[in-house]
Amino acid sequence: MPLIDRFAPTKGERLEILGADGHLVRPELEPSLPPESLKRLYALMVATRLGDQKALNLQRQGRLGTFASSRGHEACQVGTAFGLRPAEDWVFPYFRDFGLYLTLGYPLDDFYHYWMGHEAGLRTPEGLNLFSFAIPVGSQILHAAGAGMAADILGKKIAVVTTFGDGATSEGDFHEGLNFAGVFRTPNVFVCYNNQWAISTPRRRQTASPTIAQKAAAYGFPGLAVDGNDVLAVFSAVSEALDRARSGGGPTLIEAETYRMGDHTTADDARKYRPEGEVKDWESRDPILRFQAYIRDKGLWDETFETDVKEKAASDIEKAVAEAESRPAATPEDVFAHTFKEMTPRLRDELAELRETHEEAGR
Amino acid sequence: MKMTMVQALNQALAQEMARDPRVVVLGEDVGRDGGVFRVTEGLIDRYGERRVFDTPLAESGIIGISVGMAALGLKPVAEIQFMGFIYPAFNQILSHVARLRNRTRGRFTAPLVIRTPYGAGVRALEHHSESTEAFFCHIPGLTVVVPSSPAEAKGLLTASIRSEDPVVFLEPSRLYRAEKEEVPDGDFEIPLRQARVVREGKDVTAVGWGAMIPAILKAAEEAESSGLSVEAVDLRTLTPFDEETILASVKKTGRAVIVHEAPKNAGLGAEISAVIAEKALLSLEAPVLRVTGYDITPPLPKTEDYYYVGPERILRGIRRLMEF
Numbered sequence: 001m002p003l004i005d006r007f008a009p010t011k012g013e014r015l016e017i018l019g020a021d022g023h024l025v026r027p028e029l030e031p032s033l034p035p036e037s038l039k040r041l042y043a044l045m046v047a048t049r050l051g052d053q054k055a056l057n058l059q060r061q062g063r064l065g066t067f068a069s070s071r072g073h074e075a076c077q078v079g080t081a082f083g084l085r086p087a088e089d090w091v092f093p094y095f096r097d098f099g100l101y102l103t104l105g106y107p108l109d110d111f112y113h114y115w116m117g118h119e120a121g122l123r124t125p126e127g128l129n130l131f132s133f134a135i136p137v138g139s140q141i142l143h144a145a146g147a148g149m150a151a152d153i154l155g156k157k158i159a160v161v162t163t164f165g166d167g168a169t170s171e172g173d174f175h176e177g178l179n180f181a182g183v184f185r186t187p188n189v190f191v192c193y194n195n196q197w198a199i200s201t202p203r204r205r206q207t208a209s210p211t212i213a214q215k216a217a218a219y220g221f222p223g224l225a226v227d228g229n230d231v232l233a234v235f236s237a238v239s240e241a242l243d244r245a246r247s248g249g250g251p252t253l254i255e256a257e258t259y260r261m262g263d264h265t266t267a268d269d270a271r272k273y274r275p276e277g278e279v280k281d282w283e284s285r286d287p288i289l290r291f292q293a294y295i296r297d298k299g300l301w302d303e304t305f306e307t308d309v310k311e312k313a314a315s316d317i318e319k320a321v322a323e324a325e326s327r328p329a330a331t332p333e334d335v336f337a338h339t340f341k342e343m344t345p346r347l348r349d350e351l352a353e354l355r356e357t358h359e360e361a362g363r
Numbered sequence: 364m365k366m367t368m369v370q371a372l373n374q375a376l377a378q379e380m381a382r383d384p385r386v387v388v389l390g391e392d393v394g395r396d397g398g399v400f401r402v403t404e405g406l407i408d409r410y411g412e413r414r415v416f417d418t419p420l421a422e423s424g425i426i427g428i429s430v431g432m433a434a435l436g437l438k439p440v441a442e443i444q445f446m447g448f449i450y451p452a453f454n455q456i457l458s459h460v461a462r463l464r465n466r467t468r469g470r471f472t473a474p475l476v477i478r479t480p481y482g483a484g485v486r487a488l489e490h491h492s493e494s495t496e497a498f499f500c501h502i503p504g505l506t507v508v509v510p511s512s513p514a515e516a517k518g519l520l521t522a523s524i525r526s527e528d529p530v531v532f533l534e535p536s537r538l539y540r541a542e543k544e545e546v547p548d549g550d551f552e553i554p555l556r557q558a559r560v561v562r563e564g565k566d567v568t569a570v571g572w573g574a575m576i577p578a579i580l581k582a583a584e585e586a587e588s589s590g591l592s593v594e595a596v597d598l599r600t601l602t603p604f605d606e607e608t609i610l611a612s613v614k615k616t617g618r619a620v621i622v623h624e625a626p627k628n629a630g631l632g633a634e635i636s637a638v639i640a641e642k643a644l645l646s647l648e649a650p651v652l653r654v655t656g657y658d659i660t661p662p663l664p665k666t667e668d669y670y671y672v673g674p675e676r677i678l679r680g681i682r683r684l685m686e687f
Contacts, residue, residue: 347657
């Protein structure tokens with residue numbers, strides 16, 4: 001029986017495979033992943049945590065701009081991306097999605113380069129169908145629905161995934177995107193990382209609906225709530241939805257319940273509006289530690305493995321940061337050149353004026 | 364008392380809420396968090412959750428809800444967290460807020476205030492640096508106001524809240540904490556639609572608003588050291604704007620440079636320039652010049668300065684006018 005028929009969000013049911021301590025609570029639902037995949041899942045989550053922390057450190061040192069931390073979202077992000085085929089499927093992410101970027105193979109140096117304040121870092125490499133993330137909240141949901149319609153029109157048997165937070169479900173674009181998806185029965189997987197907070201606004205102030213997952217019913221397609229700190233649950237739910245999408249079964253909404261362990265961004269201070277106890281409570285459900293306990297039970301984790309994973313991640317991160325920092329800033333021409341396919345006479349004049357101003361100032 | 368623009372805006376809101384029980388404050392994170400820039404700090408404690416409240420994350424919702432509130436006589440002061448996120452609400456602003464008075468022959472109005480921070484210069488993420496005041500200036504029935512200092516901010520926000528027409532109140536984020544200034548403690552209102560001559564001069568008139576005013580003043584000081592006398596005009600209300608003050612100044616100086624951070628193409632500078640051409644052509648010693656942002660998306664922080672309209676570029680413009 002598919003997961004969407006087993007767990008009814010209206011009855012408060014949600015998919016959990018690992019318990020809070022990381023041991024299997026639903027052994028019959030355990031996905032059959034080979035040991036190498038399990039180890040890779042773990043390594044990706046650890047790399048996400050470390051790479052995210054690196055960005056926060058760089059920000060504090062003034063080497064990186066305002067940054068939206070993914071701390072706590074590792075299972076959501078890695079679990080969502082892990083079953084994707086990024087050369088065929090399409091992904092429309094949002095601005096808090098580092099683990100998804102990492103899992104899909106987005107160059108780490110480009111990722112840092114962008115957050116350091118350079119447009120060039122946002123250019124997705126050829127062959128990777130990862131749309132550049134949206135900052136205006138929820139606006140990417142429509143793009144994903146449109147891409148889903150295009151896949152149908154073009155006869156592609158692919159899935160289109162989009163991610164967003166709980167706050168985004170209050171935007172009109174969420175309604176419109178899911179409505180199009182329902183009407184046109186698009187191959188979409190809508191993944192909401194419900195991290196309980198949209199800056200200072202708690203989830204209960206976004207919607208009076210008991211769950212976000214149940215909103216899918218009103219659009220005529222299934223919704224499934226999952227424990228977003230359980231990477232096996234996220235991966236299983238998304239995998240099933242991807243299969244359904246690729247085989248013409250229509251869209252799915254997945255609500256992955258997690259917690260924003262950090263501030264909204266480095267410009268925010270969450271201590272002002274949320275109780276410290278709540279953060280502590282969620283710390284005890286850390287997605288990485290839970291999964292670590294699971295693979296340790298399977299004999300796949302020991303201290304040596306842990307050290308190897310961390311050292312490899314740290315070395316990749318250091319290399320990427322050094323590379324990103326060594327790149328020159330954009331030239332004045334770069335800043336003008338991408339406004340249109342070709343520069344207009346007006347833009348040429350303005351570029352010339354900028355250069356003259358710089359010359360006069362002796363730059 | 365000396366205060367920052369953030370503090371001055373906060374004081375204006377607090378005093379108007381005390382004076383008029385119809386004033387309500389709504390928006391994303393305006394309650395417990397006090398707004399991401401802290402402009403609404405403490406208001407929820409003083410006036411309660413029925414008058415100061417966090418909304419769901421929905422900009423069209425915030426403005427549409429405010430129209431309904433205004434219909435029943437409340438005076439909503441709605442915050443849009445950044446101007447770059449106002450566009451989902453554009454339909455409500457254009458189709459309802461601005462034209463309600465006209466289409467109901469005055470039976471219904473929506474005299475709300477829409478506050479939002481805007482502009483470059485704070486090393487922000489994408490969508491946080493644009494200056495798109497011209498979109499709003501183009502809409503009949505809307506008043507667009509921009510303060511250029513803490514005292515100006517208090518006086519103009521007070522007047523905006525008291526206005527019987529809807530006001531889009533744009534707050535230059537670069538000036539939020541840039542300087543402290545003496546701000547009158549009590550009731551303090553600066554009339555809308557009146558420009559201010561910030562600095563008198565006789566050779567060139569420089570018209571600007573918001574964060575461009577400090578830049579113009581700096582350029583004017585430098586110009587003075589080479590013997591040029593610049594008159595600076597702070598437009599304050601961008602639409603409907605005070606033609607009289609601009610024309611009087613241009614007729615005196617014979618030269619005009621319009622300075623704005625927004626892109627040049629179809630920016631407000633074009634409108635001001637056209638008014639000068641229409642009504643003061645024979646007083647001009649040189650063509651009206653615009654010194655503006657370039658017609659590009661504001662670059663990310665590492666090259667943000669390429670976009671910057673600062674004293675250097677304004678001074679170049681002033682010299683060009685004098686050399687004509």
